[in-house]
Amino acid sequence: MSGGLAVTGLRVAHGKREILRGVDLRVAPGEVCALMGASGAGKSTVLRSIAALQPFSGGAIEVDGFALRPGPLPRESRLKGLRRKVGMVFQAHALFEHLTALENVMLAPVHALGWTRAKARETAMALLDELGVSHRATAYPRALSGGESQRVAIARALAPDPLMLLMDEPTAALDPARRGALGETLRELAGQGRGLLISTHDVDFARAVCDRVAVLAEGTMVELGPAEEVLARPSHAATRELLRGPERSPAG
Amino acid sequence: MGRTPVRERNSSAGLLSATPLRISASRCSARWWLALVAAALFATSAHLASAQASAAAKPPFRWGGDAEGGAPFVEADPADPSKVRGFDVEIAEMIARGLGREPVFVQVAWASIEQSVERGDFEVGMSGVEDRPELRARHSVSIPYYEFHEVLAVRPGDRNRFRRLSDLAGRRVATLGQTMAYQMLVDEQARSGLIPISYDDDVHPYSDLVAGRVDAVLLDNVIAERSLRRTGGFVIQPEPAATGHYVAVFARADAALRDSANAVLRARMADGSLERTFRRWGVWNDGEAAYFRRVLAQAPATDAAAPAPASNRALRTYLPALARAAGVTLVLSCLAMALAVTIGILVAAGRVYGHPLLRALLTVYVEVMRGTPVLLQLFVIYYGLSGVVRLPAFFAAVLGLGLNYAAYESEIYRAALEAIPRAQLEAGRTLGLSEGQILRLVRGPQALRLALAPMTNDFVALLKDSSLVSVITVVELTKQTAIYATNVGSWVVPGIICAGLYLLFSLPLSRFARRLERRWSLA
Numbered sequence: 001m002s003g004g005l006a007v008t009g010l011r012v013a014h015g016k017r018e019i020l021r022g023v024d025l026r027v028a029p030g031e032v033c034a035l036m037g038a039s040g041a042g043k044s045t046v047l048r049s050i051a052a053l054q055p056f057s058g059g060a061i062e063v064d065g066f067a068l069r070p071g072p073l074p075r076e077s078r079l080k081g082l083r084r085k086v087g088m089v090f091q092a093h094a095l096f097e098h099l100t101a102l103e104n105v106m107l108a109p110v111h112a113l114g115w116t117r118a119k120a121r122e123t124a125m126a127l128l129d130e131l132g133v134s135h136r137a138t139a140y141p142r143a144l145s146g147g148e149s150q151r152v153a154i155a156r157a158l159a160p161d162p163l164m165l166l167m168d169e170p171t172a173a174l175d176p177a178r179r180g181a182l183g184e185t186l187r188e189l190a191g192q193g194r195g196l197l198i199s200t201h202d203v204d205f206a207r208a209v210c211d212r213v214a215v216l217a218e219g220t221m222v223e224l225g226p227a228e229e230v231l232a233r234p235s236h237a238a239t240r241e242l243l244r245g246p247e248r249s250p251a252g
Numbered sequence: 253m254g255r256t257p258v259r260e261r262n263s264s265a266g267l268l269s270a271t272p273l274r275i276s277a278s279r280c281s282a283r284w285w286l287a288l289v290a291a292a293l294f295a296t297s298a299h300l301a302s303a304q305a306s307a308a309a310k311p312p313f314r315w316g317g318d319a320e321g322g323a324p325f326v327e328a329d330p331a332d333p334s335k336v337r338g339f340d341v342e343i344a345e346m347i348a349r350g351l352g353r354e355p356v357f358v359q360v361a362w363a364s365i366e367q368s369v370e371r372g373d374f375e376v377g378m379s380g381v382e383d384r385p386e387l388r389a390r391h392s393v394s395i396p397y398y399e400f401h402e403v404l405a406v407r408p409g410d411r412n413r414f415r416r417l418s419d420l421a422g423r424r425v426a427t428l429g430q431t432m433a434y435q436m437l438v439d440e441q442a443r444s445g446l447i448p449i450s451y452d453d454d455v456h457p458y459s460d461l462v463a464g465r466v467d468a469v470l471l472d473n474v475i476a477e478r479s480l481r482r483t484g485g486f487v488i489q490p491e492p493a494a495t496g497h498y499v500a501v502f503a504r505a506d507a508a509l510r511d512s513a514n515a516v517l518r519a520r521m522a523d524g525s526l527e528r529t530f531r532r533w534g535v536w537n538d539g540e541a542a543y544f545r546r547v548l549a550q551a552p553a554t555d556a557a558a559p560a561p562a563s564n565r566a567l568r569t570y571l572p573a574l575a576r577a578a579g580v581t582l583v584l585s586c587l588a589m590a591l592a593v594t595i596g597i598l599v600a601a602g603r604v605y606g607h608p609l610l611r612a613l614l615t616v617y618v619e620v621m622r623g624t625p626v627l628l629q630l631f632v633i634y635y636g637l638s639g640v641v642r643l644p645a646f647f648a649a650v651l652g653l654g655l656n657y658a659a660y661e662s663e664i665y666r667a668a669l670e671a672i673p674r675a676q677l678e679a680g681r682t683l684g685l686s687e688g689q690i691l692r693l694v695r696g697p698q699a700l701r702l703a704l705a706p707m708t709n710d711f712v713a714l715l716k717d718s719s720l721v722s723v724i725t726v727v728e729l730t731k732q733t734a735i736y737a738t739n740v741g742s743w744v745v746p747g748i749i750c751a752g753l754y755l756l757f758s759l760p761l762s763r764f765a766r767r768l769e770r771r772w773s774l775a
């Protein structure tokens with residue numbers, strides 16, 4: 001699969017504890033893939049490994065020809081290629097508190113990509129507009145609602161025009177109406193040819209928005225397939241557990 | 253006849269200086285920390301002694317002096333540092349015995365002797381107290397028991413160039429602050445433009461003379477001769493610049509006690525006891541013998557209080573000086589803070605991002621600077637390093653305060669940097685920013701906002717700590733206030749003015765910081 005994300009045999013260990021024990025996953029451009037599993041199953045670890053925010057101990061990750069290898073994280077200067085291809089939206093959004101919404105979106109284009117401020121501003125305004133938050137451009141993160149702040153975070157991640165967008169639990173703090181709106185937005189992004197990998201344990205959201213579903217349990221991929229198929233006829237106990245109790249949050 | 257020795261003293265003191273004279277300040281030795289320990293010991297022994305004496309019929313005779321002043325006035329006895337010795341010690345003992353009482357020494361900072369005696373901390377203060385009209389206006393004062401001369405000390409090569417004060421136009425002349433000599437220098441500044449440099453002790457003026465930091469020293473011959481014996485490297489000009497007298501000072505209401513003490517002093521002058529004491533301490537000479545004869549030739553009498561000095565005039569005289577000193581405080585504090593912030597940011601960045609070895613070094617720096625007194629650091633930078641590099645006093649003050657506060661600032665910045673959530677840094681990484689850019693664009697600006705309130709606190713503290721630099725001859729607001737207060741004999745007006753000036757600086761600053769903080773937090 002060229003141009004997409006390929007995760008092969010991903011292993012992550014914290015000391016002796018193995019968090020991921022060989023995870024395989026592919027996301028093609030234009031595809032929305034849900035990464036499901038109970039809390040603590042390792043969803044965030046997969047995303048963080050792909051975004052090169054933490055090292056992994058085995059397997060391989062490749063994004064559109066850029067390969068990450070096991071072992072310590074490479075220096076940031078070696079990761080420039082990856083950074084342009086992978087955008088990330090954090091669960092709590094992690095907007096820069098001291099900058100306005102617009103400045104948050106402009107930061108990477110100006111300082112990482114070296115665009116002129118005028119060009120960066122134009123692009124950033126277009127993105128905010130596309131996501132429906134251009135009226136909040138001059139607001140600081142503190143003044144934004146949860147939904148607004150998420151859209152600004154998406155705009156910020158999209159500013160360098162990445163091929164892949166990773167999202168960590170985007171529905172966690174949204175009411176049903178906003179969840180629907182977010183789904184539409186994400187489908188549009190996929191329509192532009194981007195691949196989306198979304199960690200969630202929201203079954204309805206996955207069914208409505210995602211093309212494929214991958215279910216993580218005990219550090220391995222226990223189920224992988226088209227969304228309707230997996231969610232209608234689950235073959236693994238972990239998937240059935242997910243379908244039974246929405247929004248249950250066991251510790252760990 | 254009829255002219256009392258006291259009146260004669262008044263008139264001679266009046267001749268020395270047209271404007272009011274100051275009290276002679278602390279003759280402190282450079283080993284101030286040793287003296288501190290000694291002072292603690294004295295306090296204990298004084299307490300014990302008073303407990304013993306309370307059993308006797310008459311109460312002990314408490315007398316105050318400053319053992320930091322050193323020999324030959326009052327010094328800790330090298331053989332038994334819980335005791336003091338010196339000619340003032342012996343004279344105090346003579347007075348006590350003459351009154352049939354047991355002497356008990358009370359340690360007091362030199363500049364506080366007058367205030368303390370009036371408060372009743374002790375009955376008499378003696379430690380080379382200089383006679384002057386203001387002293388007699390405010391307190392009961394004994395007959396002068398010793399005549400000294402203000403003498404000029406210069407480097408041997410300048411022996412023929414600088415013979416008297418008027419030869420020193422544009423030159424730096426050192427002395428002890430708040431003394432008759434200092435006042436003479438200030439008066440001479442108006443006339444010939446020499447530059448008075450005020451020290452808090454009487455050792456460093458001479459070492460700085462030898463080192464070339466100042467061109468002359470004006471002080472009592474007793475002190476000058478002592479320094480010549482101890483360190484040397486300079487010459488004393490034979491022609492005295494002025495004459496003054498040492499006296500014992502009592503509370504204003506204690507005129508009767510003073511008269512009894514005067515009777516004892518006269519008797520000891522007559523029977524040669526005083527002469528023997530002064531000989532023992534190497535400060536007896538023909539001039540002194542002649543002075544004693546003059547005193548004894550005159551009839552004893554009580555003296556009338558001189559008219560109170562006009563404090564309004566003093567206020568007008570001192571306001572410009574206070575304003576100038578406030579300017580020194582402000583400029584000094586701002587420069588020191590700028591230095592502290594700059595170094596503090598570098599140290600904090602080094603401790604958060606640096607190589608483990610660099611981190612360890614910076615930790616040592618921070619702990620040493622925070623764990624030792626800033627006073628000690630100022631001494632080391634100004635006097636300790638003078639063999640290597642002779643820093644100008646103001647520069648040394650900025651450096652000392654700046655380096656000290658840099659340690660505190662760096663801890664504030666380090667804590668602020670570490671308080672920025674990891675997700676903020678990770679968001680920067682996923683956007684392709686370098687670590688340097690993340691520090692500069694994301695972590696630093698947010699940390700600075702967190703650091704603002706503690707930084708403001710530190711700046712206010714620095715404003716006040718800047719008063720410490722008077723130990724290295726910088727006259728700033730507090731020092732100038734102390735000079736003013738001893739001159740008018742009260743801390744009330746000078747204290748209020750001084751406090752007002754400090755508040756004038758610190759209050760708007762805190763307000764400004766609060767406003768800025770609010771704006772940023774509402775952002």
